[in-house]
Amino acid sequence: MLNLRIFVKGMSRRILITGGAGFVGSTLAIGLKQLHPNWEIITFDNLRRRGSELNLPRLKEHGVFFEHGDIRNPEDLAAIAQVDVVIDASADPSVLSGINSPVMPLIQANLMGTANILEFASKHQAAFIFLSTSRIYPIKNLESAAWKETDTRFQWLDEQTLRGISSKGVSEDFPLEGSRSFYGATKLASELLITEYNELRGLKTIVNRCGVISGPWQMGKIDQGVLVLWLARHYFKNKLSYIGYGGTGKQTRDVLHAADLLDLIDHQLHHLDLYNNQTLNVGGGEAVSFSLQELTTLCQEVTGNKIEIAPVKENRAADVRLYLSDCSKLNALNNGAWQPKRSVQTLVSDTFAWLKENEQQLKMILN
Numbered sequence: 001m002l003n004l005r006i007f008v009k010g011m012s013r014r015i016l017i018t019g020g021a022g023f024v025g026s027t028l029a030i031g032l033k034q035l036h037p038n039w040e041i042i043t044f045d046n047l048r049r050r051g052s053e054l055n056l057p058r059l060k061e062h063g064v065f066f067e068h069g070d071i072r073n074p075e076d077l078a079a080i081a082q083v084d085v086v087i088d089a090s091a092d093p094s095v096l097s098g099i100n101s102p103v104m105p106l107i108q109a110n111l112m113g114t115a116n117i118l119e120f121a122s123k124h125q126a127a128f129i130f131l132s133t134s135r136i137y138p139i140k141n142l143e144s145a146a147w148k149e150t151d152t153r154f155q156w157l158d159e160q161t162l163r164g165i166s167s168k169g170v171s172e173d174f175p176l177e178g179s180r181s182f183y184g185a186t187k188l189a190s191e192l193l194i195t196e197y198n199e200l201r202g203l204k205t206i207v208n209r210c211g212v213i214s215g216p217w218q219m220g221k222i223d224q225g226v227l228v229l230w231l232a233r234h235y236f237k238n239k240l241s242y243i244g245y246g247g248t249g250k251q252t253r254d255v256l257h258a259a260d261l262l263d264l265i266d267h268q269l270h271h272l273d274l275y276n277n278q279t280l281n282v283g284g285g286e287a288v289s290f291s292l293q294e295l296t297t298l299c300q301e302v303t304g305n306k307i308e309i310a311p312v313k314e315n316r317a318a319d320v321r322l323y324l325s326d327c328s329k330l331n332a333l334n335n336g337a338w339q340p341k342r343s344v345q346t347l348v349s350d351t352f353a354w355l356k357e358n359e360q361q362l363k364m365i366l367n
Helices: 023-035 052-061 074-078 104-124 139-144 182-200 226-235 258-270 292-303 328-333 344-357 359-366
Strands: 014-018 040-045 065-068 085-088 127-133 147-149 154-156 205-210 212-214 240-243 252-257 278-282 289-291 309-312
Touching: 014 023, 023 040, 023 052, 023 258, 052 065, 074 104, 085 104, 104 127, 104 182, 127 182, 127 258, 182 205, 205 258, 212 226, 212 258, 226 292, 226 344, 226 359, 252 258, 252 344, 278 328, 289 292, 292 344, 344 359
Parallel strands: 014 040, 014 085, 040 065, 085 127, 127 205, 205 278, 212 252, 240 309
Antiparallel strands: 147 154, 252 289
8 A cells, every 4th residue: 555645734743763862863853843843753762872862851852752662673663653754863873883893783783673664664654764874885986986186185086987976976876886884785785675665565765875964962983973073082182093095184075964964854754755766865065075184174273272183094994085975866856955054164163062062971972
């Protein structure tokens, strides 16, 4: 049976957000509740990631429900009543997971967990929005792309031998053959499952391949959340390293303010038919991007602190020199209704204000 639910302005809806106590999940939950006070927002999380417990009072304050549970356990999900939409923001997000550690926990969380959530959504005929990753694109293909070096960053060229890549970034038709990390493989496998649930179970589904997402309430680590980590290390006057690619800090990424992601998800929720069965790159693109060297300058300016950053020339496993999202398909699909509004400078300033306001809580986590 096809899912014929649509969103009408003012109509109440029940939305489940898995990974809802995490950075992205809590940002979406609180933001959607603020935009639509009559909607019932339910967050579901195992609180495994350090710092996620700090979001529980915030969720409660904003009238968002929290259910403690684990996506790896179908019976935990089964305890939740009928919902209209599931937003899957749950994952082990580290690209290093499984490389020097057992891989099964990653598969259980990122693939089996997604399968369990899809079964839950299928039972309720709920629309399903999946937050995937740019890490589904193969590393060797990305590394083989033609690039140039400027004073502060690496940049891709327009002339390429591979399809789906230019100075604007990577598009959805970039070749998918090759290794991408265990993390990327679990997310790509989840994307394939989602396609089958759309076709064979009639679910309305959307796959958003996100690049770097950042902002306040992200508990940044060396392998995930680099912008917050970089800013926090400057704020608390700790040390950092430029790892790989000659140790110059010219590795470059696009970044998306979590508030911009919220704007997109809200638009998708109101236009499910438009986005149904679409796989879309979502990111800041070339206009909202940074190199580590450029990020260092911004962090120095906003904090007033200069810290030691050691060069490490050897590359780290599964790293890439450069990644930018080409969001042309998304922009064409919604006729330009969504574009990132917030710059890297705004992102750094907003995150700095959050660090200052919550310094004592965050010191033990981010220092």
